[in-house]
Each structure stands twice: as C-alpha cells, then as structure tokens.
Amino acid sequence: MGLFKFLKEKIAKKNVKETETYVSGMSKSRENFANKLDELSKRYKEVNQDYFEQLEEILIEADVGVSLTLRIIEEVIDESENSNIKDPKEINELVVDKMFVGYAEKGDIVNEIQFVNDGPTVLLVAGVNGVGKTTSIAKLAYRYLNKGKKVMLCAADTFRAGAVEQLTIWSERLKCPIVVGKPESDPASVAYEGAKQAKLQGIDLLIVDTAGRLQNKTNLMNELAKISRVISKEIPDAPHEAFLVIDATTGQNGVLQAKQFLDCIKLTGIVITKMDGTSKGGIILAIRDELGIPVRFIGLGEKMDDLEEFDLDKYLYGLCLAK
Amino acid sequence: MAFESLSEKFQRILKKVRGQSRLTEANMDEMLKEVRIALLEADVNFKVVKEFVEQVKQKAIGAEVYTKLNPSQMVVKIVHDELTELLGSGESEIKYEKNKPTIIMLVGLQGTGKTTSAGKLANLMKKKLGKKVLLAAGDVYRPAAIDQLEQIGKQIDVPVFSMGTNVSPVEIAKKAKDKAYNDHFDVLILDTAGRLQIDELLMKELQDINASINPNEILLLVDAMSGQDAINVAKAFNSSLNLTGIIMSKLDGDARGGSALSIKHLTGVPIKFAGTGEKLTDLDVFHPDRMADRILGMGDVVTLVEKVQEEIDEKEARKDAELMMQGKFTLDDLLKQMKRIQKLGSLGGLLKLIPGMPKITDEQKEAGEKEMKNFEAIINSMTPYERENPEVLKNSRKVRIAKGSGKTNADINRLLKRYESMLEMMKKMQQYKKTGRMPPGMGFPPGSMM
Numbered sequence A: 001m002g003l004f005k006f007l008k009e010k011i012a013k014k015n016v017k018e019t020e021t022y023v024s025g026m027s028k029s030r031e032n033f034a035n036k037l038d039e040l041s042k043r044y045k046e047v048n049q050d051y052f053e054q055l056e057e058i059l060i061e062a063d064v065g066v067s068l069t070l071r072i073i074e075e076v077i078d079e080s081e082n083s084n085i086k087d088p089k090e091i092n093e094l095v096v097d098k099m100f101v102g103y104a105e106k107g108d109i110v111n112e113i114q115f116v117n118d119g120p121t122v123l124l125v126a127g128v129n130g131v132g133k134t135t136s137i138a139k140l141a142y143r144y145l146n147k148g149k150k151v152m153l154c155a156a157d158t159f160r161a162g163a164v165e166q167l168t169i170w171s172e173r174l175k176c177p178i179v180v181g182k183p184e185s186d187p188a189s190v191a192y193e194g195a196k197q198a199k200l201q202g203i204d205l206l207i208v209d210t211a212g213r214l215q216n217k218t219n220l221m222n223e224l225a226k227i228s229r230v231i232s233k234e235i236p237d238a239p240h241e242a243f244l245v246i247d248a249t250t251g252q253n254g255v256l257q258a259k260q261f262l263d264c265i266k267l268t269g270i271v272i273t274k275m276d277g278t279s280k281g282g283i284i285l286a287i288r289d290e291l292g293i294p295v296r297f298i299g300l301g302e303k304m305d306d307l308e309e310f311d312l313d314k315y316l317y318g319l320c321l322a323k
Numbered sequence B: 001m002a003f004e005s006l007s008e009k010f011q012r013i014l015k016k017v018r019g020q021s022r023l024t025e026a027n028m029d030e031m032l033k034e035v036r037i038a039l040l041e042a043d044v045n046f047k048v049v050k051e052f053v054e055q056v057k058q059k060a061i062g063a064e065v066y067t068k069l070n071p072s073q074m075v076v077k078i079v080h081d082e083l084t085e086l087l088g089s090g091e092s093e094i095k096y097e098k099n100k101p102t103i104i105m106l107v108g109l110q111g112t113g114k115t116t117s118a119g120k121l122a123n124l125m126k127k128k129l130g131k132k133v134l135l136a137a138g139d140v141y142r143p144a145a146i147d148q149l150e151q152i153g154k155q156i157d158v159p160v161f162s163m164g165t166n167v168s169p170v171e172i173a174k175k176a177k178d179k180a181y182n183d184h185f186d187v188l189i190l191d192t193a194g195r196l197q198i199d200e201l202l203m204k205e206l207q208d209i210n211a212s213i214n215p216n217e218i219l220l221l222v223d224a225m226s227g228q229d230a231i232n233v234a235k236a237f238n239s240s241l242n243l244t245g246i247i248m249s250k251l252d253g254d255a256r257g258g259s260a261l262s263i264k265h266l267t268g269v270p271i272k273f274a275g276t277g278e279k280l281t282d283l284d285v286f287h288p289d290r291m292a293d294r295i296l297g298m299g300d301v302v303t304l305v306e307k308v309q310e311e312i313d314e315k316e317a318r319k320d321a322e323l324m325m326q327g328k329f330t331l332d333d334l335l336k337q338m339k340r341i342q343k344l345g346s347l348g349g350l351l352k353l354i355p356g357m358p359k360i361t362d363e364q365k366e367a368g369e370k371e372m373k374n375f376e377a378i379i380n381s382m383t384p385y386e387r388e389n390p391e392v393l394k395n396s397r398k399v400r401i402a403k404g405s406g407k408t409n410a411d412i413n414r415l416l417k418r419y420e421s422m423l424e425m426m427k428k429m430q431q432y433k434k435t436g437r438m439p440p441g442m443g444f445p446p447g448s449m450m
Helices: A003-012 A016-025 A027-043 A049-061 A066-082 A088-104 A133-146 A163-174 A187-200 A218-234 A253-264 A283-291 A312-321 B006-017 B025-041 B046-060 B071-088 B114-129 B145-156 B169-182 B200-213 B230-241 B259-267 B288-296 B301-311 B314-326 B331-343 B347-352 B362-380 B384-388 B395-405 B409-435
Strands: A121-126 A151-156 A178-180 A205-210 A241-247 A269-273 A295-299 A307-309 B102-107 B133-138 B187-192 B217-223 B245-249 B271-275 B283-285
Touching (some): A027 A088, A049 A088, A066 A088, A066 B025, A133 A151, A133 A163, A133 A241, A133 A269, A133 A295, A133 A307, A163 A178, A178 A187, A205 A218, A253 A283, A269 A283, B025 B046, B046 B259, B114 B145, B114 B187, B114 B245, B133 B145, B169 B200, B187 B200, B217 B230, B217 B259, B362 B395
Parallel strands (some): A121 A205, B217 B245
C-alpha cells in the first residue's frame, strides 16, 4: 500500500480537531512544499534525470539537508528502476515514504512527558538564543496544568536582560508558582533551589528555563551541564526529561546544535517552534537521521494551546498532502 | 563527515588535476560540484547556488592558472572573489543626518535578536561616533520586551523611551520621534516586535510606523543560523518596507551563514552589521571577505587577527615586538603576553577561527588552557631576577620554584622550552626583518602559545 493512502487512512482515525491544528498551522509551510511537489508531478509525464534534480531542489529548500536529500533521492531512483516506476505521482509518494520510514524506523516515540512515580518530574529546557524557549515552556506548563498536574517554573536564565521578568509574567498568567534567583546569580543555584522547592511543595512537574547559548561556546555548555548535575543532587535521576528547542527556520546548523547539546546533557527530545511560518522544519528529519533524537512537541502558532504533540503522520500529512 | 571543510575536499580532488595550467570545464566540474555542496551546506538558497556556480564557471573557464597556484586554489580564489564582491556591493555605511535625528528602525522575525542589536547599535554609535542616542521600546507584544530594552539601556547608559504595553506601536514611534527632535538626539533607534512576514496585520503595522516616522534606515535582522526560508522572509519584508540594510546576528555561532549570500543576491539589500557575541560591544561592521571565507568553510583568519589586534593594547604589543626584535624578551614579558591572550576569551574560541585546526579536540583545548595556568603559577613563583634571566634556572632554583608553585620539574622544563622556542622564532623574525624574506615554517606551530 502506498504511503499516501496509508497516511490518509491513519489520519482519518485520529482526533479531527488535532489534525486541523496541524493542517491550519502548517498551511503556509505546505503551500510551498506540497504545491511544488504537485506542480512538478503535473509537468512531467515520465520521470527523468531532470525530474529528480527538481525533487532534490524541493527537499533541500525544505532544509532537509544535502546528505539526507541526496540519499533519499538515490534510494528513490534505485527503487523506481527496480520496480519500473515512471509515474511522477508515484515517485513523489516514494519520496514521502522514504522520509516517513527513515524517521519511524529509528524507534518508538512517546511524546508526552514521562512522569516519575514518586516526587517531582524535572524537565530541563535548553537551546540556542531566540528559538522560543520561554514561550514553549509557558505552553508546556499550560498543557500539563490543564491535565491537572501541579507545575512549577524555574527561571534559571539569569543572563539575558528581561528573561526572568518574561517567565514571571507567564507564571502570573498561568497562576503557577515560580522560583527565581537574584539577577546574574549562578543559574545552577537557581535550578537547585527550584528542585528543592518542587520537592517541598509537592510539585508534579518542574520546568527549568535556561539562557540561550550557542553550542560552540564551551563555557556556556559547561554551565548547562552543571545545571543538570546540580538538579540531580537534589532529585536523583533528574532531569528526567531534557528538551532542545529548535526554531523551524533553522538551517543545517541545527544538526550541530543537536549534536553539541546531546554531548552536554541527556536530551530526551526536541521541541520545534515557529512552524506556523513558511519554514518547513526539514532539519528535524536530518537530526533524527544523524542523531536519532525525536521531536516531541511542535509549536504551530502563538496561542497557548498551539503546542501539539509531534506526530510524524500529521507532520508529513500537513506538509505534503492535505489540501 | 557532512561538514568536512571545502579546503579538505579540494585536497582530495587536487590530486587529479595537479599540473594543469588552464581551467577547463572538465577539470573544474568536480571542484564546482564540491563548491555547490559547500554552499548548500552553508544554507545558501538552492536557486542562488545554481546561478552562482554557473556564474563562476563562466568566469573561470579558460582562466590561466597563476603560476603560484594550483588549479583547485585558482577555483577557490575565483569563487572567493566572486562571493566577496557579491556580498560586499552596495552602500554599507549608515548615513547620518546633520541637523536632525537619524531614525533607525529594526524589524525581523521573532528571536532574531532585534532588542539586543538595538542596544549594540546604540552602544556602537555612542562610544565610537560620540552620538547622542535614544532607544525606543516598540515591542508591546512579547512579555517583558520593554524591561529587556530598559535594562540594556541602563547597562550602556543610553536613555530608553517607552510608553508601556497599552499604547499602539505607531503612537510610540511618533512620540519617540517627537522626543528625539525636542531633546536634540542625534540618533533614534526603534525596536519593534518580532513578527512573521505572512502576518498581514502586523506587517501593516510596520508599514504604518514607516509612514508616520519615515525612518532613514530600516534594518532587517537575519539569524546566521537560518535556513533556506530566510530568502522568503527577506523578500517579504523588503517588498513591504523597502529595507535599507541587513544585520546578521549570532555570527559568533558556528553556522556558516549562507543566507547572507541568498538575501544579498536576490534582494540586493546590503548587509551592514554583524552580531558577533553576547556582550553589548559585540557588533561589527560587515566584512564581505570574511563572510565569504565563512560560507565556504575556510576558517576566519582575518577575524582572528583583528580580534587579537583589538584586544591587545597596541602600544604594549609594539613594545613586545621591539623587545622581541632586540632579543630582550623575559619570562615576565611572556607572562604578560599570555595574560593578554587569555583576555581574548577561551583559547578554544580562538582556535575555531583558524583554518585547518578543526581536528583539535575539546580535551586538547582544555589541556592548552590548563597549561597556560600552570605557566602562570610557575612564573609567579620566580624572583624578578630569574624572570629576566631564565638561563640561571638550574636544579636547586627549579626545586624551589616547583615547591612554591605546586608544579613539577617537568612543568618548569616545558615552560622553558616554550620560552626558548619563542626566542628561536624571534631570531627568525630578525632575519626576516633584515632580508625581507619570510623564513620557512614561520607562523604559529601547532600547540605553541601563539
């Protein structure tokens, strides 16, 4: 069975409202990607060298990356020759198929935060500057508050001007407790205090915000590792979850980002933000391909409930298929 | 490895074309293929890559290979020159008004660094040009954005005009302009909220601000890490606002920043500034040649050299150089020099700028930094006489110094060896000064203290 059919059938069984958020949130990304695929298939009767080159262009312009793109195209060419497929539409399905399988075969994924049985579950949130860490944290807090969890925020970004204030405003809007340190105090000490308070106050989920840091800055990466270590002193095994926030507009540097952060803390997933723009976020496929890190949540808009569980079917469906 | 540098790739191809004196389609094909991949990996837009490579090919075919270069170097040179030219064309300076405030407006997607860059620009204009600058907080949407700008203003001692979050940004812009005129500011820098280029309502808001204050400059912030879509963003902002320039932010990361090329190539909007760090002094005028190196993945030697120049007091450095030339270079001088180098930031950061150095591991970098600290401890345990005359350091003195500094005899010997190789280098420099010829093997030997 071709993947298009498979996806459509699978989607049909899913919650309609959630799928709609994907479809509308990704409408701008899709306009480019899906339409280009579609137009391309209409322009050709049979595929040829030229056709594959244009496929390559579409994938690269979605930030899937050079090496993964070349591999996907190569595999598609091989398969089309072996099975004698020449119909452009079928070739396009094969491409989506490869993207899907390549991602899915790296293992099962549970999106929701995995809570520990006893005591607070700690989520550490990290990323480079300006990707939307603080906003994503607010959205995650909102999500789990709505699920009846006791959530606490911890403002361990003591570096950027206004960062503590930004998170504090969110805590007021969400009516959840927050732990802040003094300006320019050691972020690890704030995180430690957060872990302590979370235990004392019987919190279910402690979300630790950290300053944006570029992955090539050794000192700052060491600082992040220290934050993680210090939390585990107060709560063994914590942080239980560590998310890397990646901006959908990110290009090939995203792979380096994921790699360096993975070397520094035990990443358990990626949150991809700003998917409501025109970017396709193809870098998540490259990251999954090279490092195996799965996307757990996807930011599809500015509203509080525009953070969804990442669902590969829906992502590809939203990107390639839905009209 | 996906991110093998272009020069490394060329090394491989080079073997096949060695000795050919003219560039032909045949001997260039493979190299251009690598150039193409290098550009794509740097996030240069697909179409731009295609056009650019074709352009280079036309220029290069038939070009004679300079006797000193091999064909692959020749191709790199042509590619590099073309890139530099493309990136650098157009007006890159800010034109200041003489008798009224110059108004600068910053726009861009969320998280590209507008607020930080507003502070950096203000600081640059105040410190380097002696301008009287007013910052205006026009981001009423992101929580605490105004707080952020106010804190930045305090840090650099520049006033910030704000009206809270319940006023329309258009109104804030108008009032800020009035204030800039009334209080005779030289420059007004308006920070605006981040927005998606497809958000019609918010794009209209920018057009309204534009129409009501008529800024001299509208600068778009572009994140160096941005991917293929950057060009769509820039095109949309340009068509609704007629941008006058680009600020590339986060160039202190290791992203290659190919979007700079795409945007310049497809919109013609010049790149004016580059954000190079988290400190409020970390904003540079844009250097097209360095950006070309970076996009091609060739390391950034010039930045390294300039960074060193900036941080090292020029007088001190000249004194060092003179002492060196005279052969009067003591351990004290060596320590001073080391400290200045340390001031440049971690050695790791510097090494990243040097081409051909990516193979150095984190462990090696840390070892290098640790060694610097060891040397400092050892030199601090010496008497002034010993520092000036290291040749007197015989066994008993070494034992004392080792005890005093908590280091071993071997550490001390390593330091002395370094010192000697420094002296050796100086002798070669003197020779160079006399003959005007660079001795072979000059430059910083790997692992040397630079």
